[in-house]
Amino acid sequence: MTVNPAHTALWPAPHASGAVDATVHVPGSKSVTNRALVLAALASEPGWLRRPLRSRDTLLMAEALRTMGVEIEEGVGPEGTGEFWRVIPAGLRGSATVDVGNAGTVMRFLPPVATLADGTVRFDGDPRSYERPLHGVIDALRALGARIDDDGRGALPMTVHGGGALEGGPVEIDASSSSQFVSSLLLSGPRFNQGVEVRHTGSALPSMPHIRMTVDMLRAVGAQVDTPESGGEPNVWRVTPGALLGRDLTIEPDLSNAQPFLAAALVTGGKVVIPDWPSRTTQPGDRLREIFTDMGGSCELTDYGLVFTGSGAVHGIDVDLGEVGELTPGIAAVAALADSPSTLRGVAHLRLHETDRLAALTKEINELGGDVTETADGLHIRPRRLHGGVFHTYEDHRMATAGAIIGLAVEGVQIENVATTAKTLPDFPDLWTGMLGA
Structure with missing residues (x-):
């Protein structure tokens, strides 16, 4: 090597x-850019990301979505507006291999997306990615009806057998090792047949601002989300099934x-x-x-x-x-x-x-x-x-x-x-x- x-x-x-x-x-923000890419890929119409972050993690996310059939056009806007990505959703295809690198957002946000693909999607990455926890996402998706091969590791590498849809519904997870387990299910939840109800059962959730970011961005593209902060049960988030809007989003620093x-x-x-x-x-x-x-x-x-x-x-x-x-x-x-x-x-x-x-x-x-x-x-x-x-x-x-x-x-x-x-x-x-x- x-x-x-x-x-x-x-x-x-x-x-x-x-x-x-x-x-x-x-x-631009990596966290906002990668969430925006996923939501735009799952939308019912094209969307724009302006001033996206171009870094290893975001380029891995964009390339992974491309391998599943999403079209992402890159360009430069008028002076002062910076770069943009135009995301054109498509029917998600399988027979794809996703390189997650060592990006937590890619390895956790995309397996739920892959369950909606028509065929298998294999996930692999850097050696360190094999050591990072993924069991919360894998176990939850299985409980929601997905078929995943991970040889019992609860970690990468793994293969998701997409069926073109996922039933969804209620699921319990322990997300105390990563708030991304919750965000990953919420981001794809509007596309599940029954939406999703995520109930965290473990100790204190880390990085709550990132879950609030996910909820805010879902609502901005038309999703209905019930949260503990909006009068719902403690540690429970519900996303109603429905179409997501394409939007024109400028990414924060x-x-x-x-x-x-x-x-x-x-x-x-x-x-x-x-x-x-x-x-x-x-x-x-x-x-x-x-x-x-x-x-x-x-x-x-x-x-x-x-x-x-x-x-x-x-x-x-x-x-x-x-x-x-x-x-x-x-x-x-x-x-x-x-x-x-x-x-x-x-x-x-x-x-x-x-x-x-x-x-x-x-x-x-x-x-x-x-x-x-x-x-x-x-x-x-x-x-x-x-x-x-x-x-x-x-x-x-x-x-x-x-x-x-x-x-x-x-x-x-x-x-x-x-x-x-x-x-x-x-x-x-x-x-x-x-x-x-x-």
Whole structure:
């Protein structure tokens, strides 16, 4: 097997010589883009996605839908409107093979879609994808009438035998290891004969904002969804069967991917502006305004976007990140540079993400001289003077950006495989050095 040189190269993380002062245009949201692609593919008429994120995860989603017969045209709109994708639904075909890479949204959102295809759809991906939990989706689809071959693993690789339709109806699942189990069933639910009623039976659900995002986007294309927040039963979501509308959607900037740039302002005592930050959003990254303010910054949401300013001091924090777990690596990096200890709680499920993020953060920060201890559901971080060294990424995009944050304040940090940021944030190295004026 040939190893991509970009995966083994060491990238010298730029060290900030002073306060950052920059405007950073963050690309579109991966979470919104991939949900929008699925909903557009299941609609009864063509739809448009404007300013979609073009990253490894979203390109894998688009290509997977194409293999099942959906037509996705790419183009560039008039000046100032950016790229667009036009999605033209079609009868979903089988005899397809889907490469999920290591994208949780692809491996979990598309098996329910595949049950609607006319024939078999095989799912495969990166070696790490075999280790990520998929049992919630597989068991639920079987309970709803699907036939799936996974050799009893509850994980990839697997084959879905599509029958052109799925009966649907009520199903119980334990989604405590991933909220994507719930979202995956809701997104395809309108196309099931009886719709779907998803009842979560496990412990606390992680990443609830992502379920709220799924519900909001379903309602925006005409689906009827009953939720606990709308007066329904706790931990129960119901989607009524019906046609989905094609729509013209402009994708929001990815607020979680704005995190390293906001962290740069906090760590250097500078200022970063993120244009087009939405005034209302279900993206978990919006919580950064509160968390990074508590850690020593200040922010102002204007008509142009978010203006975030560091004070020159970075404070520790005690915070439950259960709903916004994807922010943990960046917060841990900032906490390692703070003036007091931090405790990050509610994120035991991060052990099942692109890598075991809790173990990885502990090892990598400690190897730079830090003092990080794993807890049952998170991390305890005691700031110490850090030194240079190699920061490994484990093919995890958020590990790479966490290392870059530390590199701003610590000379001699080298990021192994910074190219993994292409999973959700294309051109990160150029955006990062551009922010620093290099």
